[in-house]
Amino acid sequence: MPLTITQQLGRCPTFAELQALAGQHDVRINGNESAGEFYHPNSNQPKVTGHYAFEPNGDIRGDFAGHFMGKLSGFFTLTNGKAEVTVSEKPFLLPEALLKSTLSLALKDFCDKFTTDK
Numbered sequence: 001m002p003l004t005i006t007q008q009l010g011r012c013p014t015f016a017e018l019q020a021l022a023g024q025h026d027v028r029i030n031g032n033e034s035a036g037e038f039y040h041p042n043s044n045q046p047k048v049t050g051h052y053a054f055e056p057n058g059d060i061r062g063d064f065a066g067h068f069m070g071k072l073s074g075f076f077t078l079t080n081g082k083a084e085v086t087v088s089e090k091p092f093l094l095p096e097a098l099l100k101s102t103l104s105l106a107l108k109d110f111c112d113k114f115t116t117d118k
Contacts, residue, residue, distance in 0.1 A: 002074070002088050003100060007107045009083040010116035012058045021113070070094070083111050 013021070015033035022029050027040045027048075035053040039046040050064035058080070065073040070091025077084045085107055090099055 002086050003090065003096060003103075004084060004086045005100065005103045005107055006082060006084045007104070007111045009078060009081060009111045009114055011080055011114050012060055012078050013114050015054065017114070018060075021110075083107055 039049045048066040052062035060078040063075040073089045074087040
């Protein structure tokens with residue numbers, strides 16, 4: 001059963017802002033301000049991989065897959081006003097409450113970087 005986490009997002013980040021933030025967390029981006037892929041920590045044995053696309057209105061949509069105690073996968077959407085991450089597949093051994101709590105904190109931290117007054 002899918003698990004969705006939603007946080008308030010003041011504004012969508014720019015591609016340059018995402019590149020800078022990714023670099024601070026050892027995430028590599030192959031792509032441009034239209035679309036591409038990302039991975040962490042390296043392309044040979046990534047812990048997380050995914051794809052992203054910027055829509056004409058500035059929204060960002062993508063998907064991700066990772067391996068942490070099993071497969072974790074889903075998709076995300078960033079729009080002015082809202083960030084949403086949906087986990088469509090999670091490891092059997094990872095308690096849903098722990099996953100939800102961890103994702104909620106990480107998404108809030110991300111969203112706090114993009115308030116409307118910046």
